[in-house]
């Protein structure tokens with residue numbers, strides 16, 4: 001989807017403009033259940049054309065910051081992901097040094113830019129007082145608007161769409177509205193969680209922004225990878241690693257791990273390949289399974305394993321034995337340190353999340369049920385009539401049976417396998433089962 005980025009110094013009315021443009025559509029998303037609206041990124045629809053609008057939410061607040069290398073990377077990444085920039089200036093007060101340095105920055109990054117003069121509700125005054133000096137920014141004719149008073153926003157939208165179409169972008173496609181994928185990275189001390197987290201962030205296309213309000217020591221962080229949004233939860237501990245400081249015992253407490261798991265959709269369970277799978281690893285994996293979260297299992301420090309080329313099977317077997325209760329998880333061998341297979345971890349997170357949110361039709365479950373029951377011996381007297389998926393996150397199935405007491409663990413194992421083998425594999429996701437008595 002075409003992406004338009006709003007850029008401007010503080011207080012020129014970026015958020016107001018963002019909200020007004022986004023609110024122009026409504027219908028397509030608003031009545032969709034479970035769609036959480038995002039304050040910094042949303043879809044704009046205008047007469048059947050759609051594009052994604054992204055607010056920079058304070059990234060450019062402090063011009064001083066743009067100079068710092070880290071901020072430069074972030075802003076450049078954001079700009080690289082954008083097809084068009086709306087450069088917003090104050091149409092009432094005119095331009096300042098800050099606008100000039102932003103203009104400079106935008107020009108150097110070679111991004112297509114529309115100059116928007118906001119707060120121009122008094123159009124005459126704007127034309128006379130402010131407009132002439134705006135040409136010096138080097139973006140040609142400014143478009144005067146008033147976000148607050150809804151003036152000229154249609155013209156702005158038409159100009160945006162015209163520019164995007166001139167670039168050959170397809171604006172007809174329906175937006176995919178996806179929530180951020182919430183990811184937790186967990187594991188015993190020293191297995192390489194922080195190193196893995198940093199390796200993910202170091203991907204060329206990763207763009208990090210702290211969740212507003214937690215700038216100092218971000219607990220959760222938003223990361224865009226290939227335009228997709230992830231929230232890594234509880235990253236403060238992972239961040240702190242880079243400084244050399246003794247960690248407190250508290251950090252490893254049960255509470256902390258449970259808390260991160262609870263906040264996540266997908267949990268990346270990191271193991272130290274040089275140490276196999278310990279009781280503590282099993283305990284953590286058990287928590288993930290019981291809380292019904294999707295999971296990805298990572299054997300890290302693969303670079304330290306001797307004769308590793310010949311040992312994939314051995315480690316896979318170990319995983320299936322010791323973590324059998326989450327054996328649906330994708331298994332990845334990484335060296336976070338050397339950056340091996342970090343891409344695969346990201347792919348696996350995507351896969352697990354897709355499974356976690358998949359809903360299959362009842363017809364598929366019941367034809368599988370019929371097929372398999374034809375050659376299965378259920379415990380005496382047990383009848384399974386019908387099944388349907390009643391929820392996602394995790395996928396939850398309800399089966400109507402004649403006797404709930406007769407459903408024991410083997411029957412649950414049987415039904416889960418039936419679903420995975422005959423309906424949908426749900427790779428990376430647990431499957432929850434519910435039963436109801438029926439005649």
Ligand SMILES: Nc1nc2c(ncn2[C@@H]2O[C@H](COP(=O)(O)OP(=O)(O)OP(=O)(O)O)[C@@H](O)[C@H]2O)c(=O)[nH]1
Pocket residue numbers: 008009010011012013014015016017058061118119120121145146147148149
């Ligand atoms: N007169 C006038 N005021 C406006 C207009 N649009 C926004 N404002 C006001 O300008 C102020 C700043 O608006 P915001 O939308 O918060 O500006 P921003 O650029 O997002 O600011 P930061 O979040 O600080 O970067 C608010 O008091 C708005 O009410 C407009 O079209 N005309």
Ligand SMILES: Nc1nc2c(ncn2[C@@H]2O[C@H](COP(=O)(O)OP(=O)(O)OP(=O)(O)O)[C@@H](O)[C@H]2O)c(=O)[nH]1
Pocket residue numbers: 187188189190191192193194195196237238241247300301302303304334335336337338
């Ligand atoms: N050789 C090798 N070393 C690694 C790898 N990943 C991490 N390490 C090293 O292992 C040590 C621990 O890594 P961290 O990333 O701090 O581990 P952690 O799980 O975040 O540790 P805690 O914060 O104590 O929970 C560091 O010295 C890393 O450099 C890897 O893939 N290969």
